[in-house]
Amino acid sequence: MSENTSKKENIYLQLFIEFFTLGLFTFGGGYAMIGLLEERMTRRGWLDSDEILDCIAVTQTLPGVIAVNMSLYVGYRLKGIKGALVSVFGMVLPSFVIIILIAMFMENFGDNRYIQGALKGIRIATLGLILSAAVKLAGKTFDKVKGSKADSAFSILLFCVSFLLISFMGVDAVWVILGGMILGIFYSLIKARRAEG
Amino acid sequence: MIYIKLFLTFLKIGFVGFGGGMAILPLIYQGVSKFVPLTQADFADLFGISQATPGPIAINAATFVGFKAAGVGGSLCATLGVVIPSFLLVTLASSLLKKHRENPLVEGAFVGIRPITVGMIAAGVIYIASGALFSADISGMTGVSEILGAMDPLALVLALISGVLVYTKKLGAIQLIIGMGVLGAIIFS
Numbered sequence: 001m002s003e004n005t006s007k008k009e010n011i012y013l014q015l016f017i018e019f020f021t022l023g024l025f026t027f028g029g030g031y032a033m034i035g036l037l038e039e040r041m042t043r044r045g046w047l048d049s050d051e052i053l054d055c056i057a058v059t060q061t062l063p064g065v066i067a068v069n070m071s072l073y074v075g076y077r078l079k080g081i082k083g084a085l086v087s088v089f090g091m092v093l094p095s096f097v098i099i100i101l102i103a104m105f106m107e108n109f110g111d112n113r114y115i116q117g118a119l120k121g122i123r124i125a126t127l128g129l130i131l132s133a134a135v136k137l138a139g140k141t142f143d144k145v146k147g148s149k150a151d152s153a154f155s156i157l158l159f160c161v162s163f164l165l166i167s168f169m170g171v172d173a174v175w176v177i178l179g180g181m182i183l184g185i186f187y188s189l190i191k192a193r194r195a196e197g
Numbered sequence: 198m199i200y201i202k203l204f205l206t207f208l209k210i211g212f213v214g215f216g217g218g219m220a221i222l223p224l225i226y227q228g229v230s231k232f233v234p235l236t237q238a239d240f241a242d243l244f245g246i247s248q249a250t251p252g253p254i255a256i257n258a259a260t261f262v263g264f265k266a267a268g269v270g271g272s273l274c275a276t277l278g279v280v281i282p283s284f285l286l287v288t289l290a291s292s293l294l295k296k297h298r299e300n301p302l303v304e305g306a307f308v309g310i311r312p313i314t315v316g317m318i319a320a321g322v323i324y325i326a327s328g329a330l331f332s333a334d335i336s337g338m339t340g341v342s343e344i345l346g347a348m349d350p351l352a353l354v355l356a357l358i359s360g361v362l363v364y365t366k367k368l369g370a371i372q373l374i375i376g377m378g379v380l381g382a383i384i385f386s
Binding site: 021031033060096100123132141154161162 | 211212213214215217218221246248249250251252253254255256257260261264265269272276279280282283284286287288290291292294301302304305306307308309310311312313314315316317318319320321322323324325326328329330352355356357358359360361362363364369370371373374375376377378379380381382383384385386
């Protein structure tokens with residue numbers, strides 16, 4: 001019984017630490033957090049590649065701060081309401097403390113050329129991280145559908161259309177995700193009907 | 198009362214703010230300028246500081262505006278306000294998903310959503326790259342040679358090395374960020 005309790009405390013502490021770390025080391029939020037999230041969640045064994053994609057899609061589609069939504073989603077997925085509370089507290093705390101210190105003591109700190117240089121280095125690291133996450137998640141997603149040619153063509157087509165619409169046509173990601181949802185439902189219905197004969 | 202005003206303003210932003218940080222900053226600007234006496238320079242600071250400090254941009258901005266308006270209590274009200282809608286909506290959506298996970302329609306929806314999300318992350322690569330590899334604004338450029346000419350080749354090489362190190366698990370994400378921060382402060386300053 002006591003072992004059970006200590007294990008429970010442990011996971012809440014882990015959630016807090018994990019999201020505190022994400023809050024402390026992500027510069028820019030949203031897209032910038034994807035690479036870090038993928039690496040940390042996979043390393044902990046908390047989410048597999050499908051679940052990471054589901055997390056990103058759901059948190060992007062809902063209103064609110066995307067990074068905050070991500071922490072709530074993972075916290076809830078692992079440990080319900082309490083897990084969500086602990087995770088979001090960890091996510092918000094570094095921002096809260098750092099911003100208040102800056103507002104009190106050093107408002108023009110951003111003009112410092114060493115900080116500018118460090119931020120440029122971190123942006124490059126962030127690019128490397130999201131690149132690695134994109135390759136991993138794409139590999140896993142397209143691998144899984146290798147079984148059927150139609151499934152794999154459907155996935156790759158949706159991937160290409162989504163990339164082009166968001167990146168080059170400036171379409172809001174929310175609409176593209178909702179579109180994918182509708183197409184996915186139709187595709188599955190047609191597939192089920194075909195399978196029935 | 199300023200605390201309640203801050204809380205309600207950010208509560209509204211939390212419910213209607215789609216698209217994350219950069220999309221929410223203008224909402225914050227509109228929302229608080231009615232009752233918080235902030236100067237143009239304060240708003241310039243708001244944009245600069247929110248992006249140059251760690252953490253979600255909109256949380257940084259909420260904390261900053263709240264502090265300017267009413268000190269630490271103001272920060273607390275603004276941050277709570279913007280987080281509460283997320284808390285309600287994400288937990289509601291998650292519990293519904295959990296309940297209907299086995300439903301064939303829900304399963305079908307995710308069959309469509311996953312490749313779309315991979316496409317969105319690929320678009321995220323382009324978005325992050327445009328900030329990390331270029332010193333000039335490339336949105337107005339059309340020619341391929343013009344865009345390539347504006348690119349910093351050292352940054353590209355470092356980004357590729359970073360990606361390979363993380364992909365092959367030679368380096369953890371946090372070590373990479375700290376390392377590149379230190380390296381950047383030395384070579385880009």
